[in-house]
Amino acid sequence: MEAIDPVAQFEAWLAAAEASEPNDPTACCLATSTPDGRPSARMVLLKGVDRAPAPGGFVFYTNLESRKGEELRSNPNAAMCFHWKSLRRSVRVEGATELVSPEEADAYYATRPRGSRIGAWASEQSRPLESRALLEGRVAEFEERFGEGDIPRPETWSGFRLRPSRIEFWRDMPFRLHDRQVFHWTGEAWRTEALYP
Template sequence: MDSTAADPFARFEAWMAEAAASEPNDPNAVCLATSTPEGRPSARMVLLKGIDPRGFVFYTNLESRKGGELLANPFAALCFHWKSLQRSVRVEGAVERVSDAEADAYYASRARGSRIGAWASRQSRPLEGRFALEKAVAEYTMKFGISEIPRPEFWSGFRVLPERIEFWRDMPFRLHDRQVFHRVAGSGAAGASAAWRVEALYP
């Protein structure tokens, strides 16, 4: 019996492992969809940086457009697409901030230049010219020198807590295979302890 049949996280991790071996670039790239204050959809690509029994984690500048939208309306959708495998995964659910400890640990693992960049970039806001960004990078590089670079208060992560996870596989004649996992209401937080209802969908 397929050990991932009843556990969407186990299935996702198995698919991600296959994608890591076959995708030429960024197998963890995912389209993140949020909502503007006016209720309009807003989407962009981000990189998945963690998955655990609670959900799917990515990091960003909290003052960016996506950060502001998520803080105002903490719900999101994710769409992974692995062209080499002809597979896709869609995730929908509420969003929560990661803990400071989680954000600190991930930030510390980043390359030094990326940590400097987090301070220098006023993400999503108008840039008067490339020189302004390069100047900010130079200023923060001088400021921190060879010392440790602390995580900015405006930089952290979000975790999407899935209520719905759909797995899609390409099949001949567009008769694709679709299976969707619905978290059963009242079964606890999304994750290993949650109960999931599985159903097939017409392609």
Template sequence: MSDVEDPFARFAAWLAEAEKSEPNDPNACCLATATPDGRPSARMVLLKGADSRGFVFYTNLESRKGRELAANPHAALCFHWKSLLRSVRVEGPVARVSDEEADAYFASRPRGSRIGAWASKQSRPLEGRWALEKAVADWTIKFGAGEIPRPPHWSGFRLSPRVIEFWRDRPFRLHERLVYRRDSEDEPWRTELLYP
């Protein structure tokens, strides 16, 4: 398969262009999950890795998205780069990244973000901003100048795509939609164009 036919190479090229033109967070995407009974929810996350194995993002496993992915391990991502008039949709099953991969990424984060991962009870009710600030102060004192290990409730997920759709703006709303599909990681990609 050539780079033109490889959706991961196409995505990498589009993301590289977005990194030059988007003013903030070109790696931001909307993550859609669903409860076991099919109720959807969506929120913005930051993509932290993309290669032939899939698309990686990190989160608190006890957050709403973490709980939904544990119960229903399928998700969708949507990237929109307004400056380029392009978007990409990705759908597929998700699985946790390895502990080694999560540890390596966690260690690369700024110290304040690592402390925040311990302090935040993500998606749960917050009594007031003071409670979060107190938790941050408490964890800062606890770790002092030492290393900050990855919390057991914090890790990443890899979405292994079964569908990747590349959308490009065209005049008169006659947009270009190129879809790559496969039923498993071991199968070759099939492509098709969709009406806009």
């Protein structure tokens, strides 16, 4: 029997979610940890999935000076949880993160709407904000600075790739006897097993 590639299975489940979820099928909860070991979680949008090189990767972008950016640079281990309510499915991904290349970050940044690129400059993400007016003033400042010209990617804005060491697929089943299949990356191949619900 041919071995199942869990990243390919994830892509198939994501495609089904994109056809059924009303909003943000790529949204997931990203969990990191603070330097003193406390858990920290927030929602992010998945922006890419790689199958090669093995074990693949799950890509998202952020301000590197944000809370999650600083936490990931302090401790690169992270977890993602996708939940697709319309499909009654979820996927958990765990592993270590690494920064994407500057070229990859530039290429994705260039696809963002102009307002989002301005926002990357204007927002000191996760820092205290005295007033909404201050943020709006910073947006206006950078709109004037860049005018109609190119808006380069700020050095403090980039992406992370989570390299999975563990991927778990969960399907809702009657009487809470759910189906759980977990994949472990051995360093050379994926090993799989079923879990009690």
